[in-house]
Amino acid sequence: MYQSLQPKPVSASRISLAQLSQPENANILGNVHGGWIMKLVDEAGALACMRHAQRPVVTVAIDSMVFHKPIRIGDLVFITAGVTYVGRTSLEAEVYVETENPFTGERIETNTAYLLYVALGDDGRPVPVPPLLAETEEEKRKLEEARQRQDRRLAARK
Ligand SMILES: CC(C)(COP(=O)(O)OP(=O)(O)OC[C@H]1O[C@@H](n2cnc3c(N)ncnc32)[C@H](O)[C@@H]1OP(=O)(O)O)[C@@H](O)C(=O)NCCC(=O)NCCS
Secondary structure (H helix, E strand, C coil), X not given: CCCCCCCEEHHHCCEEEEEECCHHHECCCCEECHHHHHHHHHHHHHHHHHHHHCCCEEEEEECCCCCCCCCECCCEEEEEEEEEEECCCEEEEEEEEEEECXXXXXXXXXXXXXXXXXXXXXXXXXXXXXXXXXXXXHHHHHHHHHHHHXXXXXXXXX
């Protein structure tokens, strides 16, 4: 599989998904099941990292996910994922979840999560990925914050 190790900008792999929450996504209270949102968050983060790495990635760590408000069945769920940090073989994605009531247009920010992935080579072992080009001030700030999160994960691993 061809993979260039040229640095890549954050914008090249950012991804947005939209889903309509359906009755089969409900919890016993009739709102959206948190596990369904977690699955979408993990998939969106992985997709951004795969676009950056041009390799399959696996999830290594999911930092805390906090649901600030319940999501109603019938609400649209918008998920945006962007790569915030790249190590040698690891990548962090920031995944932002927002919902919209399609009838009123009301939008609610429900969740931001940080997930760490590792890119795998054809042998199933971690493989180097292209460095990340943080171009804007916001991307540079996010990169620095992500480095600190990764330092904390690695300290906890020991
Ligand atoms: C991902 C996996 C292959 C890494 O194997 P490993 O032997 O730990 O590999 P390494 O020690 O070389 O680490 C690879 C990278 O992951 C990072 N890493 C590993 N464990 C980590 C952790 N707990 N937190 C943060 N980063 C971690 C390392 O720092 C390294 O990053 P770098 O190359 O950017 O410096 C292995 O942990 C694995 O297979 N995990 C299961 C993944 C999976 O199945 N996910 C789905 C969940 S069901």
